[in-house]
Structure formats: C-alpha cells, structure tokens
Amino acid sequence: MKLLIVGGGLAGTSLAHHLLKRGVDFEIIDNGNNVSSTVAGGILNPLVFRRMTLSWRLDELLPFAYNYYHELEALFGCELLKFVPIRRLFASEQERGYWEKKQSQEAFQAYMHIQTEFDKNFPSSLNTFGTGVVKQSGFVEAAKYIEYNLNYFEQLGKLKRESVDFSQMDPETGSYKGKTYDYIVFCEGKDMCYNPWFGYLPMQQTKGEVLTIQSSEIDESESLNRKCFMMPIGNQQFRVGSTYDWDQDNVEITEKGRDTIVENLKSVTDAPFTIVNQIAGVRPTVKDRRPFLGKHATYPKLAIGNGLGTKGYMIAPLIMFELMEYLLDGKELDKEVDIRRFDKL
Ligand SMILES: Cc1cc2nc3c(=O)[nH]c(=O)nc-3n(C[C@H](O)[C@H](O)[C@H](O)COP(=O)(O)OP(=O)(O)OC[C@H]3O[C@@H](n4cnc5c(N)ncnc54)[C@H](O)[C@@H]3O)c2cc1C
Incomplete structure (x- = not known):
C-alpha cells in the first residue's frame, strides 16, 4: 500500500502522521506556498460565542487534537501547544x-x-x-508546526518540495510521473479550486489578515475576545485578528485590513501598542462549514481531505484519521463531511 499526498499543510501532515504510525508508505509533495496553516492564529476555542454553543463534534475533536499536538511536541522536542x-x-x-x-x-x-x-x-x-x-482553550504555534513537520518528513525522505504537474497524473491508474499509488490524496487547501478533478466542489477562498502587536501594558495571562481575538504569544506580543474577505485569492497586506483589526481591537483594549507585523493568508472555506472528505466518483484512486475552515487546527487531527480509516479499512465517513453530499452539483 502506498499513498501520494498532495499538499503538506495541516491536512496533509496530519494524514501523514497517521499513516506513519500505521506503517503505511506515503510520499508528500508540497510546493511551499503555504498561506493558511502557516499564517493561522492556530487558536483552539471550544465555544462559538455568537450563541454560546459548543463547537461541532467538540467532545471528540478537542481531546484527539490535544493528544496529537502533545505527541508531536515529544517527537520534535519542542513546544507547539500553549494553553491560554x-x-x-x-x-x-x-x-x-x-x-x-x-x-x-x-x-x-x-x-x-x-x-x-x-x-x-x-x-x-x-x-x-x-x-x-x-x-x-489555547493555540498551536502555526508557523512552527509547519516548519518542523516539513523538515521532519524531508529528513525521512518522504517529502518533495515542488509543485504537482497535473498533466503527468493519470487519474484512472492513480499514477504520477510513472509511479503508481493506491491513492492520491489531495490536501491542497485553498488551491483545490484549481484541481482538475475536485475543483467542482463549492469552496470559497477567504482571505484573512492578522497583526502582531506589542504592548507592555496588556496582561499576558489570558486572551481577550470580542469582535477580534488578542492572543498573547510571549515577550509582551499579541496576535490579533482576523479579517474575512470572501473570494479573494491573494496575500497582499492592506491598509484596510490593518485599520479593521485596529478598530476591532478597541473593543478589547484601550492600552497603547505598536504594530510589529502584518500578514495575510487564504482559508479554504466551505459553505456548510464542514470539511471535504472522500473519493472521486469516477476515479476512486483520487481522494480529498480539505475544507478545514476557521477551526482547522482543532478538527484536522481526527478528521484526517477518519479519512485514513475510510481509505484503508473501508470505514463509513460521517455523512456531514462526505463529499457525496454534493453529488448533484
Ligand atoms: C488568517 C487566518 C487565520 C486563521 N486562524 C485560525 C485559527 O485561529 N484557528 C484555526 O484552527 N484555524 C485557523 N485558520 C484556518 C486554518 O489555517 C486552515 O483551516 C488550515 O490551515 C487549512 O489547512 P490545509 O492543509 O487544508 O491547507 P494549507 O495550509 O493551505 O495547505 C495546503 C498545502 O498544499 C500546497 N499545495 C497546493 N496545491 C499544490 C500543488 N499543486 N502542488 C504542490 N503543493 C500544493 C500549498 O502550498 C500548501 O502548502 C486561519 C486561516 C487564516 C488564513
């Protein structure tokens, strides 16, 4: 059994770790343009504040995620997860x-x-x-998570840092550049929109901007939230965000984005601060706010793990485990995440 994973973001690396544990061979191809998993606030928040409800499948997803990140901390010998x-x-x-x-x-x-x-x-x-x-609640150090993972899989000889050339892929046999795989699993994040076989799925590219601010007058022991999040990340710095710009596939930082975040920040603090950094990314968002998992209807050797949305860091570890069990053991997928829900499209 051998799988090819296209995309080494949160989705692709979660799947890779599960396969590694299971002793299943795989390769990852990632082009290094990561603009979601690296840029993310990485916040793990069990609640949805608007109506004070619990996040989707919280009791299963959260403990699985915490365990996953703790295991990686032990593997890499570094801290990735902070409870705040x-x-x-x-x-x-x-x-x-x-x-x-x-x-x-x-x-x-x-x-x-x-x-x-x-x-x-x-x-x-x-x-x-x-x-x-x-x-x-807490957060995962997102950029560090990606950096350590890509280095780890590269050292294992399982990562190629390049772009996939779709013209060299045969969807029927599941082969790429002459090698045949049992499954090719696409974990391309927002770039799924350009995938020849899964691009039909209804994903929105949602641009988000995030600031890092510095202030010696803001308490670092907790994260304040209203209209925006303000997460302490150490050394009197705070990550603040984020904005939502629908159907935007670019990572340019804008004055408008900065002004929106600064305005929202006024609802949690009136302390003086300086802006240290501004970054932008693009989230893979699904209208029904559920991931995309499953096999292609015509080419069953092609599979997908995507659509992680705004709570990706909480849901990816278990969701990608479920994708593995579906592909390897034929376990049924949760109907809510199965791409067959879009069969009529
Ligand atoms: C501003 C912002 C803030 C966020 N904040 C949070 C938060 O606080 N908490 C949270 O849980 N989530 C947050 N998210 C969401 C989270 O980042 C995503 O849900 C998650 O990272 C998506 O992971 P992914 O692996 O699907 O996609 P990506 O991280 O986009 O990974 C896909 C990878 O595939 C590669 N790729 C694509 N096409 C190809 C190809 N043809 N060949 C080779 N490689 C390819 C890309 O370069 C990339 O490296 C945020 C996102 C943004 C943008």
Missing part, C-alpha cells in the same frame, strides 16, 4: 444571558468557568455586559 484561557467580553445582554444559563449545564461545564464576581466586574472600561472565561 480566553476571556470573552460579552457583546450584549443576550450573550451574558446565554453564558449564565449554560455555564452550569453538564455539556458546557468542561469548557466554561462559572462566572465569578471578578468576571462580572472585570476591571476594564470596555466591560459593559460582564465577561466569561473559557476552559481548555
């Missing part, structure tokens, strides 16, 4: 009400701290409706 409490500054009476109602419900207890007097009266002039603190 997220403090939500409620945006409305309604949000405060949701929190108060849900904080003691069984399903939410593992992810929400019961509000204290301090949380209610959080000492900030920007605190209007009170605050709540999330449990089990």
Whole structure:
C-alpha cells in the first residue's frame, strides 16, 4: 500500500502522521506556498460565542487534537501547544444571558468557568455586559508546526518540495510521473479550486489578515475576545485578528485590513501598542462549514481531505484519521463531511 499526498499543510501532515504510525508508505509533495496553516492564529476555542454553543463534534475533536499536538511536541522536542484561557467580553445582554444559563449545564461545564464576581466586574472600561472565561482553550504555534513537520518528513525522505504537474497524473491508474499509488490524496487547501478533478466542489477562498502587536501594558495571562481575538504569544506580543474577505485569492497586506483589526481591537483594549507585523493568508472555506472528505466518483484512486475552515487546527487531527480509516479499512465517513453530499452539483 502506498499513498501520494498532495499538499503538506495541516491536512496533509496530519494524514501523514497517521499513516506513519500505521506503517503505511506515503510520499508528500508540497510546493511551499503555504498561506493558511502557516499564517493561522492556530487558536483552539471550544465555544462559538455568537450563541454560546459548543463547537461541532467538540467532545471528540478537542481531546484527539490535544493528544496529537502533545505527541508531536515529544517527537520534535519542542513546544507547539500553549494553553491560554480566553476571556470573552460579552457583546450584549443576550450573550451574558446565554453564558449564565449554560455555564452550569453538564455539556458546557468542561469548557466554561462559572462566572465569578471578578468576571462580572472585570476591571476594564470596555466591560459593559460582564465577561466569561473559557476552559481548555489555547493555540498551536502555526508557523512552527509547519516548519518542523516539513523538515521532519524531508529528513525521512518522504517529502518533495515542488509543485504537482497535473498533466503527468493519470487519474484512472492513480499514477504520477510513472509511479503508481493506491491513492492520491489531495490536501491542497485553498488551491483545490484549481484541481482538475475536485475543483467542482463549492469552496470559497477567504482571505484573512492578522497583526502582531506589542504592548507592555496588556496582561499576558489570558486572551481577550470580542469582535477580534488578542492572543498573547510571549515577550509582551499579541496576535490579533482576523479579517474575512470572501473570494479573494491573494496575500497582499492592506491598509484596510490593518485599520479593521485596529478598530476591532478597541473593543478589547484601550492600552497603547505598536504594530510589529502584518500578514495575510487564504482559508479554504466551505459553505456548510464542514470539511471535504472522500473519493472521486469516477476515479476512486483520487481522494480529498480539505475544507478545514476557521477551526482547522482543532478538527484536522481526527478528521484526517477518519479519512485514513475510510481509505484503508473501508470505514463509513460521517455523512456531514462526505463529499457525496454534493453529488448533484
Ligand atoms: C488568517 C487566518 C487565520 C486563521 N486562524 C485560525 C485559527 O485561529 N484557528 C484555526 O484552527 N484555524 C485557523 N485558520 C484556518 C486554518 O489555517 C486552515 O483551516 C488550515 O490551515 C487549512 O489547512 P490545509 O492543509 O487544508 O491547507 P494549507 O495550509 O493551505 O495547505 C495546503 C498545502 O498544499 C500546497 N499545495 C497546493 N496545491 C499544490 C500543488 N499543486 N502542488 C504542490 N503543493 C500544493 C500549498 O502550498 C500548501 O502548502 C486561519 C486561516 C487564516 C488564513
């Protein structure tokens, strides 16, 4: 059994680690243009704040993800994952009400701290409706995750740093440049739109810009959130973002992006800061907010693992494990992620 993985971002590297553990041979081809997994805030947030709901399949995805990143830390001998409490500054009476109602419900207890007097009266002039603190939140150092992984697979002789030439691929036999594979798995992120066989799937390229700011006056012990996230990353620096520009496939940083983030930042802090850095990336977004997994209907040797969206760092480890089990063991895919849901397109 041998697989070819096209794309060494979060999706491709997660699949690669699962295959490695299972003792299945594979190669990765990555062209190094990574503009999503490298740029990402890497935030792991169990909650969806708008209606104070739990993130999709949270109880399965989050522990699997934490275990995955801890195993990689041991493998690479470096820190990738940081636990940081997220403090939500409620945006409305309604949000405060949701929190108060849900904080003691069984399903939410593992992810929400019961509000204290301090949380209610959080000492900030920007605190209007009170605050709540999330449990089990943090972030993955995204750029480091990609750098260490690509170096690791290169050292194992399993990574080629180049672009795939589709004209040299035979979808029927699953061969590429004369070598035949049991499966060719496309993990191309936002570039899926240009794939000759999977480009029909309804993905949107969603550009996002992120700032790094520095301030000695902002508390580094927690991440503040309202309209934007402000995540402490060490040395009095904070990652702040991000913007959402639909159907944009470019990574130019813009004045508009910077101004939007700076404006949003005013809803969590009024402390002075300097901007250290500004970057932009493009997310692979699916309209129904569920990943794309499955085999091509006409060419079953071609498979896909994509559409990770805004919570990619939380969902990729388990989702890509499920893709492996589907390809290798014939296990059924969760209908919500199976690309057959778009069969009528
Ligand atoms: C601004 C921003 C902020 C984000 N913040 C968060 C966050 O806080 N938390 C979170 O969980 N997620 C976040 N995300 C989302 C997350 O980054 C994505 O869900 C995830 O990284 C997508 O991973 P991927 O492997 O599918 O795609 P990518 O990371 O895009 O990887 C695809 C790889 O395939 C390569 N490739 C494509 N085509 C070819 C080809 N033909 N030949 C060879 N190589 C090819 C690309 O160069 C790339 O290296 C954010 C994204 C952005 C842009």
